[in-house]
Amino acid sequence: MRHRMVNSMKAARLHRIGAEFSLDRIRVPAISARDVLVQVGAAGICHSDLNYRNGVAPVAKLPITLGHEIAGTVAETGRSVKGIGEGDRVLVHYVVSCGKCVFCRANQENYCLRYQMMGKDIDGGFAEYVRVPASSIVELPKSIPFEQAAILGCAVPTAFHALRRARTKPGDTVVIFGVGGLGIHAVQLAARIFKAKTVIAADLVNHKLREAKRVGAEETVNASAQNVPKAVHRITDAKLADVVLDFVGSNQTIDQATDCVGKGGRLALVGIGAKTMQISPYKTIIGKEMEIIGVNDHLKTELIELVDIVRAGKLDLSRSVTHKVSLDDINMGFRILENAEDVLRVVATT
Secondary structure (H helix, E strand, O other), rough: OOOOOOEEEEEEEEEEOOOOEEEEEOOOOOOOOOOOEEEEEEEEEEEHHHHHHOOOOOOEEEEEEEEEEEEEEEEEOOOOOOOOOOOOOEEEEEOOOOOOHHHOOOHHHHHOOOOEOOOEEEOOEEEEEEEHHHHHHHEOOOOOOHHHHHOOOOOOOOHHHHHHHOOOOOOEEEEEEOOOHHHHHHHHHHHOOOOEEEEEEEOOOHHHHHHHHHHOEEEHHHHHHHHHHHHHHHHHHOEEEEEEOOOOOHHHHHHHHHHHHEEEEEEEOOOOOOOOOOOOOHHHHHHHOEEEEEEOOOHHHHHHHHHHHHHOOOOOOOOOEEEEEEHHHHHHHHHHHHHOOOOOEEEEOO
């Protein structure tokens, strides 16, 4: 169904790596038969967006509209789209997949052979409107505000996927490095949904550690004042951890995280680092029979599952969004994410 209200829109565009965003007026994207046009209600500013802006991870083109955590309202649907109507509240799955390759047919669309990511490879949600494949649309109940729904696009499901990839099970000891926008949700998910016995959170900022304690961490370690592996050794009576998640991505945290993994344990790497990592095979993989697991994105099925979990009150996102800015102030939002000690998640609203 076509119901184009406007022809142009505001979009925060990255024209040069390392530069601030430019607030441009561009054409509202035209949609194909299988697309949906979403009027953006809120778009989260993820730490990955900092990496894309700064060139740590490459974008596919310039200029580009970043923003992969997107929630809003359907403004228009393509003629072949079924089951989605104008005015529907929706959450966007940022993985754009072909739906036909061997991985897509196995419900592993994050491995798609023609994978594209909204806000990195194609234009994303730092705009008034965004074009989305209908296959990437998830229904959003009225009980979940757009600001909370936006972070359901990445900050929550990527942590959920990481815990699943690491095969977290009830009774496990879980150590989480970095309790910012993703790590804070990993703490809550590990404690409440995966039923870990002990969750240990490590960070440099006391405010974040206090929040981690509030949402389910049994123990916290300030890495600026304590040796994290020694603290984990003490807390676990030398057994160390069954699962360690690294949401930072620096060589220092990866080294410390490796030392926190117990025999037969799993280390899941989520944070994007700029430098090549080095490990000692005997000390890590061979000596402990540990596994190092990569985590990239998440699945649409996990998004749908998490919407149900939040709707049922099993996961609390009410304090996850610590800062809100308007689209016009997107650069301020990035500065907050870079510099504010009390930041968990920043969301831009249109």
